[in-house]
Amino acid sequence: MLREERLKLILDFVNANGYCSNEDISKALGIPFTTLRRDLTDLNTEQKLKRVHGGAKSIKERSILEETLDQKLTSHIEEKKIIAQKALVCIKKGETVFLDAGSSTYFLAQLITPELNVRVYTNSIINAQVLANNGVSEIHILPGKLKLSTNAICGVETIVSMSKFHFDVSFLGVNAVDNDFNFYTTDEDEALVKVKAIENSQFAFALVDNSKMKSKAFIKFSDKSQIALISEEV
Template identity: 70%
Template sequence: MLREQRLQLILDYIEKKGYCTNEDLSKSLGIPFTTLRRDLTDLDSEHKLQRVHGGVKVIKEKSILEAELGEKLTENIEAKKLVAQKALLCIKPNESVFLDAGSSTYFLAQLIKPELNIRIYTNSITNAQVLASNGIRDINILPGHLKLSTGAICGVETISAINKFHFDVAFLGANAVDGEFNFYTTDNDEAEVKSTIIKNAQFAFILADKSKMNSKSFVRFSNKSEVALINEEV
């Protein structure tokens, strides 16, 4: 049996049971204990199941609602700073960069310095202000409607403006990431902005700390085939 088939067999069995012991899994699926332990470790690290003492249980995906930007800036700060540090390494000098609205991109904006000599486009007034305070000179704010709760600019004008450009690299926020690495946001207009940015960028990255994992929200805007995830571990 191929490894991928074996892992799916394990996930399907646990999904039906909700919880089962390692011994039950090994006997029921005919998987040697040493192989099973390795498979369970891999699936746990991918957040597809949760290992507990003597067994495993299914992870129930939670539904994420939108929080105010000010609230998000006070949550999981160290994790978001680490994500931002990793994202910074993906920017090369003289590139054109898109920076999405959101708390993770806010911490990335704090790290960007004039020495990179990059051109930045953003749909966040907050991030534009942070960049300006860092001495970044080439800052471009996209037009559109300002969503007060998240500080994101979105709408028809925003989409029209994005379609005029091609970005070397784009950094996007997400409200939720499910077990199959689909990416979600809470607002259809913001989802449209994010998906359009992805189409108009050579490389696109989702910045999402582990608190966003194994969850879903209102609108799916992308998946792992289109963008790369940056979190504390990746």
């Protein structure tokens, strides 16, 4: 058996069971103890599972820390472009759209054109500039405090302003999604903006590339009962 095949078998077995002893893995997969110990060490080093005394346990959820917008805009670009194309289909002509700050919404902003005849509200100066460059005529930048690391406008002024509006559809940036499809972000003020957008929208979508799946961040702001997931696969 090739090493890559063996590692995949081990990882799948541990993930399916949550925790497995070395003996369980060895018997189930027919892998000698010496080889198994080496494989578990490699998988632990690669952070694909956690090696513990006498066995291994699954790492089903990771903790996500906030990156700057510049970092986000240069990672998983092709996946985010696919997600943006899928999100664009959810916009109908003449609708009022809320476009959250974030890298996935940035790629969606690039696709919104005057032909859609939409009214866009956003808490992102960068997304507003992209829309303006596209020739979109009705762009509203929400007031509030600018968070420099993510270029998101948030705070009390933002929430008060959003409370006056009803959006046909909103598209939200997300930092993490856990196994139960709870949605997370890393900042309390940004979380409140997302919650208000969901409350004041007929439909709300989370734009999530696969690197954010099976993970958690600081603050849960929604779950699958309130918001639909758009990823490169879904």
